[in-house]
Amino acid sequence: MNRIELGFIPKPILVSLSNILPSKTIPEAIVETSKYRQIMASIEEIDLIEPLSVSSVDRKSGQHLLLDGHMRLIALRELGRLEVPCLVSTDDEAYTYNNRVNRLASVQEHMMIRRAVERGVSPERLAKALCVNVRLLQQKMTLLDGICPEVIEILKDREFASEVSKILRQMKSTRQIECAELMVSANNLTVAYARALCAATPPNMLTGGKKATPAGQATQEQIAKMERESASLHATYRLAERSYGDDVLQLVLARGYVAKLIENPAVARFLEQRYPEVLAEFEVLVRTVSLDQ
Numbered sequence: 001m002n003r004i005e006l007g008f009i010p011k012p013i014l015v016s017l018s019n020i021l022p023s024k025t026i027p028e029a030i031v032e033t034s035k036y037r038q039i040m041a042s043i044e045e046i047d048l049i050e051p052l053s054v055s056s057v058d059r060k061s062g063q064h065l066l067l068d069g070h071m072r073l074i075a076l077r078e079l080g081r082l083e084v085p086c087l088v089s090t091d092d093e094a095y096t097y098n099n100r101v102n103r104l105a106s107v108q109e110h111m112m113i114r115r116a117v118e119r120g121v122s123p124e125r126l127a128k129a130l131c132v133n134v135r136l137l138q139q140k141m142t143l144l145d146g147i148c149p150e151v152i153e154i155l156k157d158r159e160f161a162s163e164v165s166k167i168l169r170q171m172k173s174t175r176q177i178e179c180a181e182l183m184v185s186a187n188n189l190t191v192a193y194a195r196a197l198c199a200a201t202p203p204n205m206l207t208g209g210k211k212a213t214p215a216g217q218a219t220q221e222q223i224a225k226m227e228r229e230s231a232s233l234h235a236t237y238r239l240a241e242r243s244y245g246d247d248v249l250q251l252v253l254a255r256g257y258v259a260k261l262i263e264n265p266a267v268a269r270f271l272e273q274r275y276p277e278v279l280a281e282f283e284v285l286v287r288t289v290s291l292d293q
Contacts, residue, residue: 008053008087008088008089008090009087009088009090010087012051012085012086012087013085013086013088014083014084014085014086015052015054015064015083015084015085015086016082016083017073017076017077017081017082017083017084019057019062019063019064020052020054020063020064020066020073020084020086021061021063021064021065021066022066022070022073023065023066023067023070024070026070026071026074030071030074031074031078034131035071036071036074036075037131038130038131039071039072039075040075040078040079040131041128041129041130041131042129042130042131043072043075043076043079044079045125045128045129046129048072048076048084048085050069050072051069051084051085051086051087052066052068052069052072052073052084052085052086052087053066053067053068053069053086053087053089054066054067054086054087054088054089055067055088055089056088056089056090057088064086064088067089072084104159105155105156105157105158105159106140106143106155106158106159106160106161107143107144107152107155107156107157107158108156109140110140110141110143110144113126113137113140113141114141117141123137123138123141136162139162140162143162143165144165145165145169146165146168146169147165147168147169147176148173148176148177150173150176150177150180151168151173151176151177151180154177154180154181154184155180155184155189158184158189159189160189161190161191163191163194164183164189164190164191164194167191167194167195167197167198168180168194169207170198170201170206170207170208171198171201171205171206171207172205172206172207174205175201175205175206179194179197179198179201181237182197182233182237183197185233185236185237185240186233254285255285255286258282258285258286259286261282262279262282262283262286
């Protein structure tokens with residue numbers, strides 16, 4: 001059985017900041033962004049969490065090429081650090097973690113904040129480390145209060161604002177699930193869309209039993225039209241959900257067959273000479289990795 005080679009050395013090493021060479025130019029305005037301020041605050045409060053990623057040392061210059069962590073490097077230099085822990089890549093290519101990185105979902109962030117507070121970390125210190133105010137942190141802590149478990153499961157891998165949860169709380173569980181599925185199917189988890197769905201919700205589906213104020217003072221006709229469109233979209237979503245697995249399987253089988261077909265030099269040459277447009281479509285199909293494409 002073939003052994004899987006790691007793309008980097010698991011144990012970090014300490015590298016002098018003077019021996020780290022950036023692989024790209026970072027704009028000076030980056031220090032004004034909220035992301036940079038969060039990195040600075042986090043390092044000041046709890047030190048560096050994720051090591052930098054660098055290439056193997058160049059024997060002539062003694063320097064490492066920085067592959068990932070340019071903003072962290074700038075922050076560390078501004079803080080006067082002399083050394084930094086680094087993970088050394090074993091590949092010669094421009095390796096980067098950001099190629100397949102999974103962003104922290106809102107539900108995961110909520111769980112982490114709640115767990116930290118339960119273990120004794122003060123909200124003030126958390127807010128300082130995350131470079132947010134305490135009020136926003138408290139909103140993240142109560143993000144899922146009043147949200148049914150089915151909705152939490154639907155949104156567990158998504159990023160959304162705390163205001164979306166506030167709007168969902170105005171609805172009963174059944175309507176919460178419908179709206180969450182609609183937002184995910186439309187890939188639209190914005191506050192505006194959540195408000196529109198809430199405005200289209202019948203009074204008997206609201207927790208207070210009272211019709212919410214229509215967004216933008218919409219007329220009753222507009223609300224009725226929105227309700228019909230929402231119902232139609234929900235039905236379409238259900239239909240697509242049932243056929244998605246079979247569609248993906250068909251795509252994978254077709255992609256594999258076509259890939260082997262055009263790998264044959266004689267077939268590829270024939271198609272290129274006689275049917276170049278068909279060959280172009282086949283090449284697009286082979287490059288397709290999901291139904292989204």
